[in-house]
Amino acid sequence: MSANHNRGWLHIEDLYKSYGSKLVLDNIDLSVSRAELCTVVGPSGCGKSTLLRQILGEEAPDKGHITLEGRDVGFPDTRRGIVFQRYSLFPHLSVLDNVTLGPRLTSGLFERRRRRREFEADAMTHLERMRLAEHAHKYPHELSGGMQQRVAIAQALMLKPAVLMMDEPFGALDPDTREQMQLLLLELWEAEQMTVFFVTHDLEEAVFLGTRILVLSQYYTDDRGDDRGDDRGDDRGGTVRRGAKIVADYQLPRAATATDVKRSPEFAKLVGEIRDLGFNPDFRRHVRDFDLRHPHSFRTLTPEEYRESQ
Amino acid sequence: MVYALASDARHRDNPQDKLLPTAGQMVDAVQRMALRPDARSGERLMLKDSAASLRRLGLGMALAAGIGLLLGLNLGLFGGLSALGAPFVTFISMIPPLAVLPILFISFGVDELAKVMLIFIGIFPVITRDVMLATRAIPREQITKSLTLGASPAALAYRIVLPQILPRLIDAVRLTLGAAWLFLIAAEAIAADSGLGYRIFLMRRYLAMDVILPYVLLITLLGYLMDLGLRQTLKSFFPWYVAGRNR
Numbered sequence: 006m007s008a009n010h011n012r013g014w015l016h017i018e019d020l021y022k023s024y025g026s027k028l029v030l031d032n033i034d035l036s037v038s039r040a041e042l043c044t045v046v047g048p049s050g051c052g053k054s055t056l057l058r059q060i061l062g063e064e065a066p067d068k069g070h071i072t073l074e075g076r077d078v079g080f081p082d083t084r085r086g087i088v089f090q091r092y093s094l095f096p097h098l099s100v101l102d103n104v105t106l107g108p109r110l111t112s113g114l115f116e117r118r119r120r121r122r123e124f125e126a127d128a129m130t131h132l133e134r135m136r137l138a139e140h141a142h143k144y145p146h147e148l149s150g151g152m153q154q155r156v157a158i159a160q161a162l163m164l165k166p167a168v169l170m171m172d173e174p175f176g177a178l179d180p181d182t183r184e185q186m187q188l189l190l191l192e193l194w195e196a197e198q199m200t201v202f203f204v205t206h207d208l209e210e211a212v213f214l215g216t217r218i219l220v221l222s223q224y225y226t227d228d229r230g231d232d233r234g235d236d237r238g239d240d241r242g243g244t245v246r247r248g249a250k251i252v253a254d255y256q257l258p259r260a261a262t263a264t265d266v267k268r269s270p271e272f273a274k275l276v277g278e279i280r281d282l283g284f285n286p287d288f289r290r291h292v293r294d295f296d297l298r299h300p301h302s303f304r305t306l307t308p309e310e311y312r313e314s315q
Numbered sequence: 316m317v318y319a320l321a322s323d324a325r326h327r328d329n330p331q332d333k334l335l336p337t338a339g340q341m342v343d344a345v346q347r348m349a350l351r352p353d354a355r356s357g358e359r360l361m362l363k364d365s366a367a368s369l370r371r372l373g374l375g376m377a378l379a380a381g382i383g384l385l386l387g388l389n390l391g392l393f394g395g396l397s398a399l400g401a402p403f404v405t406f407i408s409m410i411p412p413l414a415v416l417p418i419l420f421i422s423f424g425v426d427e428l429a430k431v432m433l434i435f436i437g438i439f440p441v442i443t444r445d446v447m448l449a450t451r452a453i454p455r456e457q458i459t460k461s462l463t464l465g466a467s468p469a470a471l472a473y474r475i476v477l478p479q480i481l482p483r484l485i486d487a488v489r490l491t492l493g494a495a496w497l498f499l500i501a502a503e504a505i506a507a508d509s510g511l512g513y514r515i516f517l518m519r520r521y522l523a524m525d526v527i528l529p530y531v532l533l534i535t536l537l538g539y540l541m542d543l544g545l546r547q548t549l550k551s552f553f554p555w556y557v558a559g560r561n562r
Contacts, residue, residue: 061459061463063455063459080462081459081462081463082462082463082465083463083464083465085463086463087459087460087463089456089460091454091456092454092456092457092460093456093460095457095461095475095479096479096555096556096559097478097479097553097555097556106461106464107464107465110461110464110465110466110467110470110474111464111465144554144555144558145555146555146558146559147558160464161463161464163464164464164465166463
């Protein structure tokens with residue numbers, strides 16, 4: 006464990022989560038600072054969304070704590086904004102009503118009446134920035150997928166959450182729209198200096214967007230026992246029940262905000278490296294060799310996982 | 316066409332035939348029932364019957380829809396309530412409403428209340444269960460999203476979920492209207508002093524097909540108009556629902 010870490014903006018320590026007998030998250034430690042754009046990648050089924058659900062408070066972890074701004078996360082509340090891949094908007098409300106929903110829900114009956122104009126003006130500012138001002142009075146079903154996601158982002162930002170959580174928000178969009186959305190998100194992030202926790206299965210997207218990338222993977226080994234012979238299984242290794250860990254934690258260069266970067270050789274090299282590290286079942290690193298280069302990275306290994314004396 | 320031919324054939328054999336009245340006879344009957352005041356009570360019987368029936372049907376349906384909506388919404392949304400209440404609703408829904416009709420007449424009297432209650436008891440379990448299913452089908456993402464936007468449990472139920480369930484409630488009402496008419500006619504046939512069902516079963520004694528047939532047509536027409544009205548309501552007030560359903 007590195008001694009010099011301060012409790013981060015979003016702080017996770019010794020987090021375990023299992024569904025039935027399947028261990029999904031295995032001793033996760035993570036500290037995210039304010040204004041970081043933190044992307045999480047990993048092979049499908051590794052528990053990215055599970056991790057997100059714990060932070061969101063949709064589910065409670067088996068063990069461990071998660072704190073946001075020094076307070077326990079608890080049930081979902083206004084400290085966290087969320088944009089899902091689908092169903093982020095309320096179909097019965099117009100775009101404008103969707104965006105003002107947060108302020109309207111958090112204010113009392115009379116305040117809501119009195120400040121309605123103010124809320125709407127505020128929402129229009131957000132919508133203008135999302136280039137959606139002319140669609141304010143449409144309903145979500147009249148918008149394209151990309152527009153819907155932009156409304157969802159505006160909706161989540163209205164209450165200025167401590168962290169904006171995004172669960173594969175651009176996963177259902179076509180490649181062009183997707184790229185535009187990525188640029189828009191970067192633009193917003195730079196303007197607002199907000200903290201973003203971005204889950205995706207698209208490695209390129211994660212490397213392109215993040216200032217920090219976390220690779221969550223079940224493909225690793227440790228001193229709890231050998232799972233040789235069980236091949237690709239992640240929890241079939243005899244008596245060893247092993248869930249996903251953060252196997253790599255990098256700081257990413259935040260140089261360009263143009264999509265050209267994606268075609269540069271360094272970008273390709275980094276993507277290839279991470280793909281080997283987290284996505285290849287035949288390439289398993291031991292816990293002691295994890296690539297946790299980020300300055301805020303820390304972890305608390307149990308003696309079973311890693312025996313110093315070995 | 317077939318009816319006209321058959322009616323004509325029978326009338327050629329026997330001008331007194333009552334089973335298949337001619338169109339002219341039926342028009343006469345409607346005029347007698349709808350336009351001319353009844354000799355004894357001084358009321359236009361067809362209008363009085365329609366008004367009485369519609370009032371009972373409306374009250375029963377409104378009660379069933381209202382209670383069904385509230386019950387279904389809360390059972391669907393809150394797990395604890397559902398564990399308590401859902402088996403109960405399932406149980407109630409298995410009671411054949413017509414079997415309890417005598418109980419209703421005994422306990423609520425032979426007036427309006429028993430008829431309204433019959434419709435209510437027959438319809439509300441269906442609506443409750445439909446609303447419950449619709450509530451459960453709301454994606455979990457939406458529930459979480461509204462919590463992160465600061466919704467309290469009450470706001471979640473009545474400001475997020477309820478408006479989304481309303482159009483589904485209207486659909487449920489449209490589907491149960493047929494059953495509601497059945498319960499209404501049955502109740503009126505047994506004990507009433509007015510109503511469409513009462514008149515039909517009264518006229519049966521006189522083999523007055525010239526009255527019964529227009530009455531059946533009237534009931535069908537009323538049912539169709541109600542359905543049309545509800546469908547238009549959906550179209551004009553819940554365009555997002557209609558669009559989502561057609562997708």
